Amino acid sequence: xxxxxxxxxxxxxxxxxxxxxxxxxxxxxxxxxxxxxxxxxxxxxxxxxxxxxxxxxxxxxxxxxxxxxxxxxxxxxxxxxxxxxxxxxxxxxxxxxxxxxxxxxxxxxxxxxxxxxxxxxxxxxxxxxxxxxxxxxxxxxxxxxxxxxxxxxxxxxxxxxxxxxxxxxxxxxxxxxxxxxxxxxxxxxxxxxxxxxxxxxxxxxxxxxxxxxxxxxxxxxxxxxxxxxxxxxxxxxxxxxxxxxxxxxxxxxxxxxxxxxxxxxxxxxxxxxxxxxxxxxxxxxxxxxxxxxxxxxxxxxxxxxxxxxxxxxxxxxxxxxxxxxxxxxxxxxxxxxxxxxxxxxxxxxxxxxxxxxxxxxxxxxxxxxxxx
Ligand SMILES: [Zn+2]
Numbered sequence: 001x002x003x004x005x006x007x008x009x010x011x012x013x014x015x016x017x018x019x020x021x022x023x024x025x026x027x028x029x030x031x032x033x034x035x036x037x038x039x040x041x042x043x044x045x046x047x048x049x050x051x052x053x054x055x056x057x058x059x060x061x062x063x064x065x066x067x068x069x070x071x072x073x074x075x076x077x078x079x080x081x082x083x084x085x086x087x088x089x090x091x092x093x094x095x096x097x098x099x100x101x102x103x104x105x106x107x108x109x110x111x112x113x114x115x116x117x118x119x120x121x122x123x124x125x126x127x128x129x130x131x132x133x134x135x136x137x138x139x140x141x142x143x144x145x146x147x148x149x150x151x152x153x154x155x156x157x158x159x160x161x162x163x164x165x166x167x168x169x170x171x172x173x174x175x176x177x178x179x180x181x182x183x184x185x186x187x188x189x190x191x192x193x194x195x196x197x198x199x200x201x202x203x204x205x206x207x208x209x210x211x212x213x214x215x216x217x218x219x220x221x222x223x224x225x226x227x228x229x230x231x232x233x234x235x236x237x238x239x240x241x242x243x244x245x246x247x248x249x250x251x252x253x254x255x256x257x258x259x260x261x262x263x264x265x266x267x268x269x270x271x272x273x274x275x276x277x278x279x280x281x282x283x284x285x286x287x288x289x290x291x292x293x294x295x296x297x298x299x300x301x302x303x304x305x306x307x308x309x310x311x312x313x314x315x316x317x318x319x320x321x322x323x324x325x326x327x328x329x330x331x332x333x334x335x336x337x338x339x340x341x342x343x344x345x346x347x348x349x350x351x352x353x354x355x356x357x358x359x360x361x362x363x364x365x366x367x368x369x370x371x372x
Pocket of ligand 1: 208209294296332333
C-alpha cells in the first residue's frame with residue numbers, strides 16, 4: 001500500500017497542553033506520527049511518498065476563509081502583541097448564552113472577530129485543548145496536502161492508500177478549530193472526491209472521539225454520509241455532540257449516523273458497531289470510503305476508556321475493505337505511543353487482506369495482551 005507522509009508535521013512542535021486549566025504533558029505530539037512511520041517502514045509492505053501541494057481552494061471548499069487567515073497569522077499576532085506564551089490558547093470563548101435574547105440578525109451585525117489574539121482564538125476555537133505554536137499553520141497545511149495526495153492515489157486507481165496526517169482534523173468545523181485539530185483533513189478529502197467524481201462519498205470515523213467537525217460540515221448535505229463510532233459524549237469530549245439522535249437535517253437528514261459506545265467497550269462490542277456502520281455505508285451508492293482512523297480506542301490509550309486490542313484493528317480493516325469500496329485512510333488520534341505503529345500496521349494490513357504478524361522489536365506482546 002502507498003503511504004503519504006511529510007516531516008513538515010514536526011514543525012507543529014507541541015510539548016504542553018492544558019486540561020481543565022492545568023498544563024499537562026501534551027498527548028498530540030510529533031512522536032506519534034514518527035512511531036507510525038517507523039512501524040510501516042519496518043513492515044516493508046508500504047511505499048512512502050511525499051505530498052504534492054494542492055493550494056488553498058480545497059480548504060476553503062469546506063472551511064471559512066476567515067479561519068484560514070486566523071490560523072495563518074495567529075502566531076505572529078501573538079508575538080506582535082508581545083505576549084510571551086509557549087503556545088496560543090484563548091482567554092475568552094463566546095458562550096452562546098452571552099447573546100441570549102439577541103436576534104440572529106443582531107448577533108450577525110454586532111458580534112465580530114476581536115483584534116486581540118486571546119479573543120480571536122476564542123472566536124475561532126472550540127476549546128483550550130488545541131495549542132497553537134509557530135509551526136502549526138504550516139504543519140496543518142501539509143496535513144491537508146497529505147490527505148489530498150492520498151485522494152489522488154485512490155482516484156488514480158489504488159484500492160486503498162494511507163495518509164499519515166498530523167495534526168489530525170475531525171474536530172475542526174467549517175469555522176472552528178479545536179481538539180488538536182486545525183483543518184478537517186477527512187472533510188476536505190471527501191469534498192474533493194465529490195467534486196472530482198460527482199459521486200456520493202461515505203466517511204467512516206473510527207476515532208475514539210466523535211468527529212463533531214465532520215458532522216457539522218456535512219450536516220445538511222445529501223451527498224456525504226458520515227458514520228461515526230465513538231465514546232458517548234455524556235462522558236467524553238466533545239461533550240455537546242455525538243449522540244445517536246443527531247441524524248442530519250434537510251437534504252442531509254438520515255445521512256448522519258452516530259454510534260456511541262459505553263466505557264469499557266470490548267472487541268466484540270466494537271465489531272458489532274463496525275458491522276452496523278459498514279451496513280449503513282453500503283445502503284447508499286458510492287465507490288469510495290474516507291476513513292478517519294484513530295487508535296485512542298485502544299485499551300491502554302491514556303485518554304480513552306475502551307478495551308480494544310490490536311487484533312480488532314486488523315479485523316475492522318479487513319471488514320472495511322470487504323465492502324469492495326476503495327479506501328482513503330487518514331490518520332486522526334491515538335495517544336498510546338508504544339502501540340500506535342503496530343495498531344496502524346494491523347489496520348492497514350487487514351485492509352489489504354494481508355495477515356497480521358507482530359513486529360518482534362515493538363513489544364507488541366507486552367502491549368497487545370494486557371488490554372485483552
Ligand atoms: Zn480522538
